[in-house]
Amino acid sequence: MIAVDRWTGEEATLLRSVMRASVRDFASRLGISPRTVSNWQRNKTGICRPQMAQILDTALHQCTSAEQEAFNLRLAAMRGATTPASTEPTARPAPCTVVSHKFLPVYLGECAAPLYAAGVPSEPGPGGLDQRILPADHHSAQSSEVHIYACGVAVLHLEEHQHLQSLTDLALWRYRTYRKEPDWAGKWMAHLLDRHADGMHQPPQSLVPQYVLSAYELRTHTWSSAGLDTALQLLATPSVLVNRQNPANVVPLGPGVEEAKFRDGWTHPEAVTFDGGVSRGVVGWSGVSYHPQADERALTMSQIVALELDVQALWAVSSHILHTIEAGHDPVMPTAYSWRFLRSAYFRLTTARPTETAQHRVMREAILATSELPDRLRAAQEALRDSNP
CATH class of the missing domain: 1.10.260 (434 Repressor (Amino-terminal Domain))
Known part of the structure; x- marks a missing residue:
């Protein structure tokens, strides 16, 4: 050691x-x-x-x-x-290119069955969840698709490329588009159900996602070591750069805020860092930031996306179960997706595999720790076992 x-x-x-x-x-x-x-x-x-x-x-x-x-x-x-602090220039805001991945999960229940049947088969992710893919038509995304999970969840995935003059610009874009994406997602899911379900099942009361989670790939930049660390911290927790008191009009906190963050080497106390070989990443409650470098040891952004898709799907399932209990009802799930299904998913996500690299394990554990999904899965598992032993 x-x-x-x-x-x-x-x-x-x-x-x-x-x-x-x-x-x-x-x-x-x-x-x-x-x-x-x-x-x-x-x-x-x-x-x-x-x-x-x-x-x-x-x-x-x-x-x-x-x-x-x-x-x-x-x-x-x-x-x-590490380089001597005296030789490294003070970091400052600078232009960069970021690839944004947005995840919008929707619980569909039995309504997911005809969509799953219509989808294109896809390899299971780290959670081992059966899934298929249907196309989506987002007006600005370079790529948009819907991952339909056999357990009754749809996760809409949007990939958008942003060329930015500052990270404050990304924070503003993020929060302003967040107000629009759930409504678009709800309309697209209603369109898919009209097209494929043919009235087979009664749709849920709401098809609008409750939240949007982001993952950012920092693709090009000019920062050195300290500046890169600060940039990844700000990407994972962009709320520190904007004023969100009026959700309809999110504005920058003020001149010089981002510059001060870079100058002081700002870090969020609750964020968790991880490395992907020579690459770097940060995980916060609201998202993931990652800067991959061309190296055979490095994680790829696709590995992070695959994990986040499964995490968001399982979060939606467990939330449905726990919200049902809060409403005073017993949760009921199909036999194939009982508490044993949640136990199996929990085991797959939290147990290291012999073929898993140390970098992938650190990334997986960081995302699970900040999402608090393992605790939520255990609570939902116990609730299902009590209601349907």
Whole structure:
């Protein structure tokens, strides 16, 4: 195992990321103040005191072998890419090219059956869910399609390419289009049901997705190491760049906000970082950002998209079950998609495979930790087992 001869805020923050722990959870596990953990995030060059270094050594020793492997891999990459702070220019906002992936899940229940029958077969994703694909017709997306899952969910996937002068521009575009996409998705799903279902089943009360999740591929940019890290953080949590008090008129927070974020090396305390070989990524509650580099070890954006599709499908299923319980009703699912189906999906998503690379495992665990899907799946599984033993 790579030795940490001198713990700084950077190594401590890396350990928290590998352990997939929030600021409070990490502080609790180490028996320290959350403020100390936040200070590490803000001051990555600060050297930890000997007593704190011993606590971090113990925490690393108690990690699982997979967590230790991920820590070693990312620490080695970090040390190899680090340049003296005095020689690296101050990062600033700059033009870049971003490929946006939007995911809009809709629970259809039995209405999904005729759409699934009409779709083109597709390989199951990491969750092992049977799915088929139907085309969509989005007015501005380079690619738009509907993934129909046999478990009764449709996930609309939009790929859009954006050439930007700043990340604030992307944040504005994101929130302004978010107001329009759910309505478009609902109309497109109604169109597909009219075309393929032929009145076979009563559609759900609402075909409008409850939310939109994004994944961003940072394709071209001019930032060096520190600037790239900040850019990925801002891509994963763009709300810090805009004022959303009036959803109908989202505006920039003010002049100089993005520049200050780059200058200070801003990071979100709840975001989780992951590496894909020589590439870098960040996962937040509202999305994923990733900068792939041409290397045989690197993850591909398609692997992230495949995981997000399954995660959003299972989130929609579990949400339907839990909302049914909240409404005072017993959830009922087809026999093939009982609590055992949720248990199987949970196992596939949370268990490492022998052929899975360390980079893919770190990415998968980061996305699952921030989405909180495993906890939701367990709750839905228990609810189904209680109602339909």
